[in-house]
Amino acid sequence: MWMDRLKYIKRAIAGECVLLTVLCLFLCAREREIFPVVARPAAEEESAGEQENTDESVGGNNSENDSTAEEKKQDYIKWVEFHVPEELMSAAYELDVETYGEKVHLDWIRLLAYVAARHGGEFPGSARAELYEAAEKLRSGETTMEELTAQLQYYPYYEKAYSAILSGFVGEYKIQKMQEDGSLKWENCYGLKAFSPVAKGFYYEDYDDFGVSRSYGYARPHLGHDMMGQIGTPIIAIESGYVEALGWNRYGGWRIGIRSFDKKRYYYYAHLRQNFPYNKELKEGSIVTAGDVIGYMGHTGYSDKENVNNIKVTHLHWGMQLIFDESQKDSNNEIWIDCYQITRFLYKNRCETVKDEETKEWHRICKMRDPAVDKFTENE
DSSP states (O other), X not given: OHHHHHHHHHHHHHHHHHHHHHHHHHHHHHHHHHSTTOOOOHHHHHHHHHHHXXXXXXXXXXXXXXXXXXXXXXXXXXXXXXXOOHHHHHHHHHHHHHTTTSSSOXXXXXXXXXXXXXXXXXXXXXXHHHHHHHHHHHHHTSOOHHHHHTTOTTHHHHHHHHHXXXXXXXXXXXXXXXXXXXXXXXXXXXXXXXXXXXOTTOOOEEOOOTTOEEOSSSOEXXXXXXXXXXXTOEEEOSSOEEEEEEEEETTTEEEEEEXXXXXXXXXXXXXXXXXXXXXXXXXXXXXXXXXXXXEEBBOOBSOSSSSOBOOSSOEEEEEEEEOSSGGGTTSTTOEEOOOHHHHHHHTXXXXXXXXXXXXXXXXXXXXXXXXXXXXXXXXX
C-alpha cells in the first residue's frame, strides 16, 4: 500500500514541476512581449554588432544566423500604455521650446521617457520635480541624457514608445498670423504644430472614457476618446499625414483614417455627420496638413446600412493606433492608447475656422506649412 502511495506522490510532484516550468516560460515570454525593445547600452550594442560581423566573416552557423534574423524581425513593441498627465507633458514641452536654439536643447519626449522609466510608466506626485531637476542638470552640463538614463533598464522602451506617440507634435513650421490691420503674414515658428481635433470656438464636453465597455456587435472596450458637441462642428486634422481610409464603417459610421508620414500613428475620426461627413476635396491618398478641416461632427454608426444615425449622442470619437510593425495594423494585436491627456494637452492649440456660405464648407483661417508635408511629397 505504501509503495502505491509513494508512486502517487512522485507523479504529483512531477506534474507540479511541469506546471511550474510552463508557468515560468509563459511569464518570461510575456515580459519579452511587453518590453521587446529594451536595448543594451550603446557600447554593448556596438560590441555585439562587431561580434556578429566577426562570426559572419569566419563562416558562423547559418541556422543561428537565421534564428537571429527572425528574432530581430519580431523585435518590435507589442503593447503600450500611455498615462502621462497633461501637466507633465506641458512642463516638458515648455522646456523643449525654451531651450530651442541653445547649446543644450531639451527634448520633451526624452524627458518624459526618463521620468516614466524611473517609475514603470506611472507618474507620482514627485514627477514634475524630477523632470525639472533632470532638466537643470542637463542644461548646466552636469550630466548628459545618456549618463542620466544609463542605469534605467526600460528607458529605451519608453523613449521608443513615447516617440511613436508624440514625435509628430513639436517641431519647426511656418504659419500665417493675423496682423493688426487684418492681413496675414507668414512667420517661422518652433513649437506645437499638432492641433486639437475640435475647431476653436466650438464647445465640447469630454471625460476619460477609454476602456469603457461597448456592446454593439460584440462586447469590447472603448478604444478611443469621445468629445460631445453639436452637429456640424468642424473636425480638425491633429497631425499632418495622408488619408488612408475614407468611408462607412458599421461601428464608426462615416469615418476618416489618417496615417502619419512615419507610419507610426493612425488617427481615427468617427461618427461624422450624416449626408455631409467630410471635406469634399478629400479622398483616399489625399495629403492633409495639421489644422486642416477634414470633416464634421455627427452621430452616424452602429449600422450595416450606410448614412444611418444610430448613435444617440452627437460626438467625435477619435483614437490613435500605434504601429511598430505593419502586421499590427489590422490584426488582433492592435495598440490603441488612451488619448484623454493628449486631448487636454492639445487644447492649447485650437485652429480657428471660417465658413464658406456658398459651399457650406469650413476652412482654416491661417494656413500652415509643415516641413513634414514637403519632405513626404518630395519622396513620392
